[in-house]
Amino acid sequence: MEHTLVAKKLLTLAIVNREGRVLLGLKKRGFGEGYYNGFGGKVEVGETVEAAARRELQEEAVIIAGNIKKQGLLTFHFDDKPQPWEVHVFNVLDYNGEPCETDEMSPQWFSHDQIPFDKMWKDDEIWYPHFLAGHLFQGEFFFRNTHHLDSYNFDVVSKL
Ligand SMILES: Nc1[nH]c(=O)nc2c1ncn2[C@H]1C[C@H](O)[C@@H](COP(=O)(O)OP(=O)(O)OP(=O)(O)O)O1
Numbered sequence: 001m002e003h004t005l006v007a008k009k010l011l012t013l014a015i016v017n018r019e020g021r022v023l024l025g026l027k028k029r030g031f032g033e034g035y036y037n038g039f040g041g042k043v044e045v046g047e048t049v050e051a052a053a054r055r056e057l058q059e060e061a062v063i064i065a066g067n068i069k070k071q072g073l074l075t076f077h078f079d080d081k082p083q084p085w086e087v088h089v090f091n092v093l094d095y096n097g098e099p100c101e102t103d104e105m106s107p108q109w110f111s112h113d114q115i116p117f118d119k120m121w122k123d124d125e126i127w128y129p130h131f132l133a134g135h136l137f138q139g140e141f142f143f144r145n146t147h148h149l150d151s152y153n154f155d156v157v158s159k160l
Contacts, residue, residue: 006082006083006084007083008075008083008084008085008086009042009083009085009086010042010043010049010086010088011040011042011043011085011087012040012041012043012049012052012053012056012087012088012090013037013038013039013040013053013074013087013088013089013090014038014039014040014053014056014057014065014068014089014090014092015038015039015089015090015091015092016038016057016061016063016092016095017093017131017132018093018094020111020112021109021110021111021112022038022109022110022112023038023061023099023108023109024036024037024107024108024109024115024116024120025037025038025039025060025104025106025108026105026106026108026119027104027105028103028104028105028106029103029104030104032121035119035120035121036110036116037120037124038089039056039057039060039105040052040053040056040057040087041056041059041060049088050068050070050090053065053068053088053090054068057095059102059104060102060105061099061102061105061107062097062098062100063096063098063099064095064096064097065090065092065094065095066092066093067093067094068090068091068092068093069090069091070088070089070090070091070160071089071090071131071134071135071137071160072088072089072127072130072136072137072138072139072160073086073087073088073089073137073138073139073160074086074087074089074123074127074138074139074140074141075087075139075140075141076123076143077140077141077142077143078143078146079142079144080144081146089131091131091134112132115128122141122147122148122149123139123141123149123152126154127154130156136156136157136158136160137154137155137156138154138157138160139154139155140152140154
C-alpha cells in the first residue's frame, strides 16, 4: 500500500479581546480578502507558534502583545488546496501601542454581540462563542471551493 505524507501548513490567529470587545481587521489583500478576521499568518522556520502569533500581530496591527493565551486549534481542509491548514488561535489579553492600519489589515473594534459573522469565514460563528466564553477548543472544517463549509467536527477540550 502507498502512503502519502502531506504536511500541514502552520498558521496563527490572534484576537485581541478586551472589555467586551474584540479587535478584528478587514483583510485588504491575499487569502481571505474582504473578510474580517483576527491577525495572523504563517509560522516561519525556526520560530515557535507563539512567537509567530506575536510577530504577525505586530506586523499587521502594529501592537505588541502582552499576555496571550492559546485557546484553539483549528484544522482547515480545502478540496482545492494541497495541504490542510493548522491554525493556532490565541486570545490577546493585553497589549502595548495603538492599533493602526497596515498594507494587509484595517483594524476595527466590535462588541461581543456585534461580531460581523456575515463578513467572516463560515467556521467563525461556530467557534467564536466558545472563544469569547474562554473555552479551549479544537475543530476540523472541510471547505469546498475555498469558501463553502461542507462539514465539520468541533469540541470543547480540557487541554490543548
Ligand atoms: N477558515 C478560517 N477561519 C478563520 O477564522 N481564520 C482563518 C481561516 N483560514 C485561514 N485563517 C486565518 C489564519 C491566518 O491568520 C490567516 C491567513 O494568513 P495569511 O493571510 O498570512 O496567509 P497567506 O497564505 O496569505 O500568508 P502570507 O503569504 O504570508 O501573507 O487567515
